[in-house]
Amino acid sequence: MVFSYLAIMNRKVLYIDAGNTRLKAAEYVNGRWKFLSAPDYADSDFEEELYALCKDFDWLLVTSVKKRVREESLRGLFTDHKGPKIHYLKTSSFPSASIRYRTPDTLGVDRYLACLGAWSQHQHEPVPVIVTDAGTACTIDIMDERGVFLGGVIMPGLHLLIDCLARKADGLFDIEPEVPDPWPPDSTTAALQAGTAGTFLAAWEAHVQQSLLRFPEASLWLTGGDAAFLASRTSRNVQKDPHLVLTGMREFWKKQLDE
Numbered sequence: 001m002v003f004s005y006l007a008i009m010n011r012k013v014l015y016i017d018a019g020n021t022r023l024k025a026a027e028y029v030n031g032r033w034k035f036l037s038a039p040d041y042a043d044s045d046f047e048e049e050l051y052a053l054c055k056d057f058d059w060l061l062v063t064s065v066k067k068r069v070r071e072e073s074l075r076g077l078f079t080d081h082k083g084p085k086i087h088y089l090k091t092s093s094f095p096s097a098s099i100r101y102r103t104p105d106t107l108g109v110d111r112y113l114a115c116l117g118a119w120s121q122h123q124h125e126p127v128p129v130i131v132t133d134a135g136t137a138c139t140i141d142i143m144d145e146r147g148v149f150l151g152g153v154i155m156p157g158l159h160l161l162i163d164c165l166a167r168k169a170d171g172l173f174d175i176e177p178e179v180p181d182p183w184p185p186d187s188t189t190a191a192l193q194a195g196t197a198g199t200f201l202a203a204w205e206a207h208v209q210q211s212l213l214r215f216p217e218a219s220l221w222l223t224g225g226d227a228a229f230l231a232s233r234t235s236r237n238v239q240k241d242p243h244l245v246l247t248g249m250r251e252f253w254k255k256q257l258d259e
Contacts, residue, residue, distance in 0.1 A: 011058035018064035113248030
């Protein structure tokens with residue numbers, strides 16, 4: 001879908017990233033992200049709060065993994081035809097040549113956008129990017145130097161591992177995410193930390209190493225709620241950016257203006 005440059009050049013655009021845990025909403029103002037207070041999924045009046053958040057914008061650019069923020073439900077908030085224009089990003093929104101993935105219909109668009117957000121920051125000297133989004137699920141994906149998404153890994157996130165043991169195994173409990181030292185772990189808390197946080201870190205390191213064997217010149221990027229955990233416990237040269245998905249959405253928007 002191509003938009004008229006003059007029609008949207010000076011319009012107010014709200015970027016919405018509805019992740020598994022929370023919804024983020026932001027404007028891009030004077031070269032910076034300006035975040036707005038967004039409703040919580042648990043709020044009983046979530047839909048009303050979402051309507052109030054969006055109603056004064058001209059355009060909504062939306063990506064979502066939540067059923068409550070699907071395209072049809074979002075459009076249903078503005079049945080009076082006075083609301084913003086909505087562009088709901090899907091994998092089909094992007095050129096098929098930019099996604100080399102055997103099952104594009106099942107690809108979470110946030111994975112593609114996070115890679116696009118990182119890759120766009122290397123456009124003057126294009127290199128492959130390996131992007132970790134360490135959220136509820138942890139994804140480790142690759143985009144090559146041409147901006148083609150190649151796929152990657154989906155594994156349980158750090159807190160999902162911790163919560164799973166605490167909830168499903170009698171006698172176990174929540175722990176703070178940490179990798180114990182020295183070895184072997186000599187308490188139940190340390191044993192749980194080794195088996196969750198330690199496993200998470202070891203799996204991440206192994207997947208990153210496998211990716212670097214294919215793309216040794218790649219730039220490593222971290223985003224998501226547990227990016228700081230990984231960054232503080234790896235010796236690898238990594239770049240952190242909490243807004244890679246939003247940056248990828250803005251890169252998409254810029255391309256529409258250029259066309």
